[in-house]
Amino acid sequence: EVQLVRSGAEVKKPGESLKISCKGSGYSFTSYWIGWVRQMPGKGLEWMGVIYPGDSDTRYSPSFQGQVTISADKSISTAYLQWSSLKASDTAMYYCARSGASYWFDPWGQGTLVTVSS
Amino acid sequence: QSVLTQPPSVSGAPGQRVTISCTGSSSNIGAGYDVHWYQQLPGTAPKLLIYGHTNRPSGVPDRFSGSKSGTSASLAITGLRAEDEADYYCQSYDSSLSDLVFGGGTKLTVL
Numbered sequence: 147e148v149q150l151v152r153s154g155a156e157v158k159k160p161g162e163s164l165k166i167s168c169k170g171s172g173y174s175f176t177s178y179w180i181g182w183v184r185q186m187p188g189k190g191l192e193w194m195g196v197i198y199p200g201d202s203d204t205r206y207s208p209s210f211q212g213q214v215t216i217s218a219d220k221s222i223s224t225a226y227l228q229w230s231s232l233k234a235s236d237t238a239m240y241y242c243a244r245s246g247a248s249y250w251f252d253p254w255g256q257g258t259l260v261t262v263s264s
Numbered sequence: 265q266s267v268l269t270q271p272p273s274v275s276g277a278p279g280q281r282v283t284i285s286c287t288g289s290s291s292n293i294g295a296g297y298d299v300h301w302y303q304q305l306p307g308t309a310p311k312l313l314i315y316g317h318t319n320r321p322s323g324v325p326d327r328f329s330g331s332k333s334g335t336s337a338s339l340a341i342t343g344l345r346a347e348d349e350a351d352y353y354c355q356s357y358d359s360s361l362s363d364l365v366f367g368g369g370t371k372l373t374v375l
Contacts, residue, residue, distance in 0.1 A: 248297075
């Protein structure tokens with residue numbers, strides 16, 4: 147079974163750094179893109195970026211370029227999403243998902259809730 | 265405001281057929297980029313329902329179907345059930361924005 151298992155919920159203060167993870171299993175991790183999607187409270191889905199773990203080719207949404215860093219460690223089948231300095235507006239659910247050739251997302255991880263509050 | 269426009273809400277009675285539209289433009293759906301549809305049940309992660317306009321992943325009932333015409337796409341749900349009550353999102357690629365884009369989402373209420 148293809149699965150993406152995310153790291154647990156985080157509560158951080160503004161200005162702090164954070165790195166959340168997403169571990170893939172049940173498929174060839176290096177053969178599919180992994181994407182990250184943000185969902186702010188009560189809002190819709192926003193694509194943040196994707197990474198191809200096979201060669202670490204990374205593409206960002208213009209809306210998130212420079213705001214976050216996406217990386218992957220293929221030796222442990224894990225993708226990461228990180229912030230260097232969190233803001234309150236980063237409070238959201240963050241989903242990772244495997245992505246296919248035409249950028250469909252399937253399956254999705256359960257989501258990591260990030261809360262940024264002073 | 266998303267470049268893919270969906271109605272905020274639709275509703276239908278059990279057993280009925282409902283459709284959810286996703287209206288784009290010549291830089292996304294009209295340019296031939298694939299449209300995908302997702303179902304998000306309350307409090308859960310989204311689930312792929314339709315990919316490449318019309319294809320259903322294994323395990324998705326054939327009550328769900330997708331179509332595309334010009335700069336728009338549609339998701340149809342027949343034989344509506346209470347468990348279909350969820351948020352539905354379309355997704356495509358926009359060449360003007362160089363961005364993957366999601367529709368704003370449609371809340372389906374089963375009456």
